[in-house]
Amino acid sequence: MSAPVMDPRIALPFPEAALPILQNSQLRKNVAHATDVIQAKRNRLVQEKADWQELRNSAAAIRAHVLANLAGYLEEFEVRCTAAGGVVHWAADADEARKIILGILRDEKADEVIKIKTMTSAEIQLNPALEAAGIRATETDLAELILQLGEDEGSHIVVPALHVNRKQVREIFAQRMGLPQLSDDPEALTAAARSYLRKKFLSVPTAICGANFLIAETGSVVIVESEGNGRMCLTLPRTLIALAGIEKVLPKFGDLEVLLQVLARSATGERMNPYTSLWSGVTPGDGPQRFHIVLLDNGRSDILARKVERQTLQCIRCAACMNTCPVYRQTGGHAYGSPYAGPIGAILTPQLEHMQHAQSLPYASSLCAACYEVCPVKINIPEVLIDLRAQVIDQEREQTARWSDPMYLGMKVANLAFASSPRFRLAQRLGRIGASFFTDRDGWIRHLPGLGGRWTLSRDLRGMPRQTFREWWAVREKAQSKEAR
Amino acid sequence: MMRASLFITCYNDTLFPETGRAAVRLLERVGVELDFHAEQTCCGQMHANTGFRGEAYSQAKRFVQLYRDVECVVIPSSSCVAMIRDQYAGLFEELGNEELRKQFAALLPRVFELSEFLTDKLKVEDVGAWFPHRVTYHASCHGLRGLHVGERPFRLLGKVRGIELAPLANLDRCCGFGGTFSIKNAEVSTAMLDAKLGDLLATKAEYCTALDNSCLMHLGGAMHRRKDGLQTIHIAEILASTEQHPYEATR
Secondary structure: OOOOOOOOOOOOOHHHHHHHHHOOHHHHHHHHHHHHHHHHHHHHHHHOOOOHHHHHHHHHHHHHHHHHOHHHHHHHHHHHHHHOOEEEEEEOOHHHHHHHHHHHHHHOOOOEEEEOOOHHHHHOOHHHHHHHOOOEEEEOOHHHHHHHHOOOOOOOOOOOOOOOOHHHHHHHHHHHOOOOOOOOOHHHHHHHHHHHHHHHHHHOOEEEEOOOEEEOOOOEEEEEEOOOHHHHHHHOOOEEEEEEEHHHEEOOHHHHHHHHHHHHHHHHOOOOOOEEEEEEOOEOOEOOOEEEEEEEOOOHHHHHOOOOHHHHHHOOOOOHHHHHOHHHHHHOOHHHOOOOOHHHHHHHHHHHOOOOOOOOHHHOOOOOOHHHHHOOOOOOHHHHHHHHHHHHHHHHHOOHHHHHOHHHHHHHHHHHHHOOHHHHHHHHHHHHHHHHOOEOOOOEEOOOOOOHHHHOOOOOEEOOOOOOHHHHHHHHHHHHHHHHO | OEEEEEOOOHHHHHHOHHHHHHHHHHHHHOOEEEEOOOOOOOOOHHHHHHOOHHHHHHHHHHHHHHHOOOOOEEEOOHHHHHHHHHHHHHHHHHHOOHHHHHHHHHHHHHEEEHHHHHHHHOOOOOOOOEOOOEEEEOOOHHHHHHOOOOOHHHHHHHOOEOOEEEOOOOOOOOOOOOOOHHHHOHHHHHHHHHHHHHHHHHOOOOEEEEOOHHHHHHHHHHHHHHOOOOEEEEHHHHHHOOOOOOHHHHO
């Protein structure tokens, strides 16, 4: 299979991108199994927390407070981080962020970097830019390494290779690491990755990481991870570059008490993630001696300015919404055509694209609200999806081609019909006549033309009944009033 | 005597009048005096959830104007009630005036989904129903996570004489209907449907019931296509069924 397209500017619309995946039963099995496992762990650990809803409320309140006071906290972070010896850069968009990072690497005369899994790096398409500049990037997260070696793309925010099973991992490692005898035993696979990566950790002097949180009060950066690869990248190299969205800041060190509890439980179903690294700027003689942080806007300020959509930025990237999503369960992440998949991707991606791309994503949801129920920072994803749909329709209203979209036309006609009951009754009568042409003798419709054919793809439709409810009621009323007389 | 106004909803009116008739039989049997405003059409859910906000607003406004003076409104469709509870306030905030917002705020506590109306307003669980069949309950997402109906439907179904309730695995997972999602993303919707049908068939039930004919139209349409013997039935029809007037005779 060719590598999936994860750039929203050129990806296919969601319904089309989903088609080949729906045919890929192995991938779907992998996704369903992996999400079931994570969800079961998550549910168990949430249930043991009697104060889970209070924790959620606190986490949501902290994140909402940050967003309401973002500029102040960012400035505070900049001051503290700079005072601690870090260099703070501001990037308005992806292009600027790439230029800043390439500039730093040029100054470092780096021709190779090691990386910790960072969604923001995928968001700004950093790896292709590094490659074009002749800089070799090695992903050190096990899942990211599998994807990099397999020339594949991530399909999940926390477990990017969730769609790959261990037999497939064995194939990739055996081929790309030159280990034909490798078994698919998990220990053997991780040992192979460890020995492959250890050389990189010890020899490459420049690392790139993301950030789970930034602490305004102390100027610290926080990274949580499970494998220790992050700890290696954060301590061994000479130069460290962090890339973080501007929304990642927290007011105080103490806020981690709440957020780390909800993050680990929601993300991996653990009470505490195995590795939590925190550092502030540079410590002489200990760890990287040059530290840069690039604070990325890339559309976030616009999201911040919108009343309903603002909550999108509360996200702490735990992916609980993806694990519970019945749509994601069927399609995995690649159908979303963006590093951010699942329910959070469906609201975040089109907004990061200023609603100029990925307009099919707000519709990639049945609005079942399972995502909202599990979100540890209480992002009302269905509410944002609906608001984004309204933005998409408002764009369509401006286009002359709108009348050739049968869905648009149908919605406008339905609106006319719903505006008064005589019109609605007329529409019901016309509908009954129209439907009769497609109704089989047994009273069921098996094939409909046009958009209706999307329904009859997998579902029959009972033909229109001879009498609507209102007709029945009217007859009954008449009979009753006659009786009364 | 309790008086209530039946908001039947556009699709029940047009496609599932038997649900409306059952709701009338049921509610009158438990002593409710019902009326039906012939001016009613749609709650606006389809438009709102597809992004047609202005259109949804006009329908929401009609709903409030039509029902602002009634004692209470009963709606045999959980997703339409969720539309009113979750989305009207936002629509009126953005597009409406102060007067409309006030009228809506006063009306909202008097709007009930059918099972809520029975258990919360009428305080009745045994409605005198008889339905000697094996039945599984599908928890429509809007009832489950929108209205938080919780155990209400089970409490009502549990009191039906002759019924055998079969538990459904993955009860909280969406069936894949999702309104226009079933059209726009027909293939993904079908994949979700397949998974749900697998769970439904495993119950070995004769009937699948729910608070919402929209999911049932999707599930029932697929069951009919596959001829797998399971049928759909709105909860109002089970609760309306009695030994004197059994479901089969009234459909």
